[in-house]
Amino acid sequence: MLxxxxxxxxxxxxxxxxxxxxQAINAALRQALELDPxxxxxxIGADGPAGIFGTTxxxxxxxxxxxxxxxxxxxxxxSALAAGAASNGLRPVLVHQRLDFMLYSVDQVVNWMxxxxxxxxxxxxxxxxxxxxxGKGWGQGPQHTKSLHAWFAHVPGLQVVMxxxxxxxxxxxxxxxxxxxxTLFIEGRSLFSMQEDVPDAPYFIRLGEAxxxxxxxxxxxxxxxxxxxxxLQAADTLATSTISAEVVDIRCLMPLDVESIIASxxxxxxxxxxxxxxxxxxxxxxxxxxxxxxLGRDMRSRPRRVTWPQSAVPTGxxxxxxxxxxxxxxxxxxxxxxxxxxxxx
Amino acid sequence: MNDAPLxxxxxxxxxxxxxxxxxxxxxxxxxxxxxxxxxxxFCVGQEAMPAALAPVVRRDDVLMSHYRSHGYYLAKxxxxxxxxxxxxxxxxGANSGVAGSMELGSHDHNFYSGAIVGGSLxxxxxxxxxxxxxxxxxxxxxxxxxxxxxxxxxxxxxxxxALHRLPLLIICENNKYAAHTAIERxxxxxxxxxxxxxxxxxxxxLDGNDAELLLATxxxxxxxxxxxxxxxxxxxxxYRFCGHVGPGTDEGAGYRTADEVERWKARDxxxxxxxxxxxxxxxxxxxxxxxxxAEVHGAIAKAKRADFADIRAIIANNWAGEYAxxxxxxTSGTVPLFQAGQSEARPGxx
Numbered sequence: 001m002l003x004x005x006x007x008x009x010x011x012x013x014x015x016x017x018x019x020x021x022x023q024a025i026n027a028a029l030r031q032a033l034e035l036d037p038x039x040x041x042x043x044i045g046a047d048g049p050a051g052i053f054g055t056t057x058x059x060x061x062x063x064x065x066x067x068x069x070x071x072x073x074x075x076x077x078x079s080a081l082a083a084g085a086a087s088n089g090l091r092p093v094l095v096h097q098r099l100d101f102m103l104y105s106v107d108q109v110v111n112w113m114x115x116x117x118x119x120x121x122x123x124x125x126x127x128x129x130x131x132x133x134x135g136k137g138w139g140q141g142p143q144h145t146k147s148l149h150a151w152f153a154h155v156p157g158l159q160v161v162m163x164x165x166x167x168x169x170x171x172x173x174x175x176x177x178x179x180x181x182x183t184l185f186i187e188g189r190s191l192f193s194m195q196e197d198v199p200d201a202p203y204f205i206r207l208g209e210a211x212x213x214x215x216x217x218x219x220x221x222x223x224x225x226x227x228x229x230x231x232l233q234a235a236d237t238l239a240t241s242t243i244s245a246e247v248v249d250i251r252c253l254m255p256l257d258v259e260s261i262i263a264s265x266x267x268x269x270x271x272x273x274x275x276x277x278x279x280x281x282x283x284x285x286x287x288x289x290x291x292x293x294x295l296g297r298d299m300r301s302r303p304r305r306v307t308w309p310q311s312a313v314p315t316g317x318x319x320x321x322x323x324x325x326x327x328x329x330x331x332x333x334x335x336x337x338x339x340x341x342x343x344x345x
Numbered sequence: 346m347n348d349a350p351l352x353x354x355x356x357x358x359x360x361x362x363x364x365x366x367x368x369x370x371x372x373x374x375x376x377x378x379x380x381x382x383x384x385x386x387f388c389v390g391q392e393a394m395p396a397a398l399a400p401v402v403r404r405d406d407v408l409m410s411h412y413r414s415h416g417y418y419l420a421k422x423x424x425x426x427x428x429x430x431x432x433x434x435x436x437x438g439a440n441s442g443v444a445g446s447m448e449l450g451s452h453d454h455n456f457y458s459g460a461i462v463g464g465s466l467x468x469x470x471x472x473x474x475x476x477x478x479x480x481x482x483x484x485x486x487x488x489x490x491x492x493x494x495x496x497x498x499x500x501x502x503x504x505x506x507a508l509h510r511l512p513l514l515i516i517c518e519n520n521k522y523a524a525h526t527a528i529e530r531x532x533x534x535x536x537x538x539x540x541x542x543x544x545x546x547x548x549x550x551l552d553g554n555d556a557e558l559l560l561a562t563x564x565x566x567x568x569x570x571x572x573x574x575x576x577x578x579x580x581x582x583x584y585r586f587c588g589h590v591g592p593g594t595d596e597g598a599g600y601r602t603a604d605e606v607e608r609w610k611a612r613d614x615x616x617x618x619x620x621x622x623x624x625x626x627x628x629x630x631x632x633x634x635x636x637x638x639a640e641v642h643g644a645i646a647k648a649k650r651a652d653f654a655d656i657r658a659i660i661a662n663n664w665a666g667e668y669a670x671x672x673x674x675x676t677s678g679t680v681p682l683f684q685a686g687q688s689e690a691r692p693g694x695x
Contacts, residue, residue, distance in 0.1 A: 035671045036669060036671055040478070066478065072501070072504060072505070072508070074501040074504065074505065076497075076498045076501055077470070077498060077501025077502050077504070077505050078501075078505070080466065080467035080468075080470050080471060080498065080501075080502060080505075081467075081470050081471040081474055081505060082471060083467050083468060083471055084407075084467055084468040084469060084470050084471015084472040084473070084474065084475065084485075085471035085472070085474050085475045085478070086471070087457075087468050087471065087472060088407065088468075088471065088472040088475035088476065089475055089479065090474075090475045090478060090479075091669070092471075107461060107464075107498070108467060111459075111461050111464065112459070112461075112464060112467055112468075115663075117662055117663065117664070117665055118443060118659075118662050118663050119440060119443060119444050119448045119450065119459075120440060120450060120452045120662075121438070121439075121440040121441030121442075121443055121444075121654075121659075121662065122441070122658075122661070122662035123452040123453070124452050125665055125667075127669075156663045156664075157663045157664060159664070175668065175672075178668045178669040178671060178672050179665075179667075179668055179669075180665040180666075180667045180668065180669070181664045181665050181666070201675070202675060203675060204668070204672050204675060255664070255666075
């Protein structure tokens, strides 16, 4: 079983291919379908020529309409189908082209999938994977952009995964599909064209294990999902003025790798969290609270968070540009964190 | 007593009597003892349908009912002792004491229920999908009430069941009331089966208090569903003698008249079937009834003696934290890290 020392499970002897994030998702689905005959992939447009931004392209040709199929516009009913199929031995992968659309299915996810194992007294499994895509950029507006990762991570029984790079997307999606718990797999659409060398063989990333994407000693920058590239850019910028930021990609909101986050902040004494979502009651708030409880007065500066404003997302492109935080915002928060020194007071 | 129809009738009666007496004895224990601390929805008056399913369902069939679930739990062959212990919240309960009456289930017997109205459509829909996908001849049965027709999800499920020709039997117990609200106050058009028919489900509308008619119907339909004839919808007309929730009668709640309750009690399904057993020597019937009573009393006594689970063990049940065995085939290694310096895309138009 996946243990802590098998962060990435793949044979290094096998080759890699440079893939986009969307292609990496596609590769993970293809391998999941090959590895387990109980895996099926469905959602609006899943077997269409566009293949949900390329992520399901070619799957129906290889695996047939029994295992890859289009659906009515019935998010609640489709989620009910996932819950029942997972309770009866299958591993459904349900795809929503926008996370906003899946809100019809909150009852199925929160009232049924999430507590299913608990209600059974620990006897049952609920191996559902729900892929939900977040629109960002090019005028997506209030009903195409919501990132409710923190909402869902609040619910006991759910796992919430938010990959930030192609190789992680593949390994985390394979793990999500093969996990026995219901998993919301949140994909930032703005990451889809990013490239990375991705191992060809199947591999699994243990859910709940953070990845230190860049080592540093001045400030810990905890980040996730579509904030990953911005955070890495910010770390580059900070390095030019000799500030060394440690970039910790949490990968999963639930389970959350509290241990790795605290270990990093214990080293740096400073914490900035960059979260692609609303400010209040969010993942950043949870991470800061957890670190504050653990380290308290050992912090060398106050924790800071870089988030979306507490506002619905506007459509117009100029408005959108002003709405989303940038790598400069992350740089500014890290500089402020490093400049402040509570230990001198 | 070698008469096969008579033996069938006796088995049917035994199950109906078991359900009736379980409810009556639990109702008597509920107050003032207050040891069963969960909302309980008793099914007195609605015993015929679950009893009719008992001889036709197999262990691998999936059966899920609404929260008025006790009869269906017993009909699925799940153990009485574990059900009663569940109501008492004990470790020996079917769900280790976390579910109570409303989310009662027996995962070993593929029986489930739940509080949220309409939920009993969900698991059977997906389980039926799984049964067809895996090519087995098991079926799924969903039992709903007329209140489910108020919910929008119902029509998505009807459509998906018909679209995929799933091995799914949906049974609607129309007892005229959702909690305390009459169907006429909730729906402009009160035809139920006709709505299912509009989605492509073949339908039957039956007297829900005629256990033998219900048994004959499911004996005819279930084998057809097993061999791939697609989903089917049954609406039965029935009535609960007891209150919506708890051991009372809802007398004084003002939503139904004493006359109406009395009219339905004159059609008591348990009494009606017992009358048809007049060829059985009375002593034999009384013996059967004494045995059932002793079973129920025994289950209550055992439940009272049992221990509660440890809360730490219960909390640990929220996540499995496990993976499919296939994961073990892959060994450890590393992959190159994501190259920094890439910008987010500005995707579109789409």
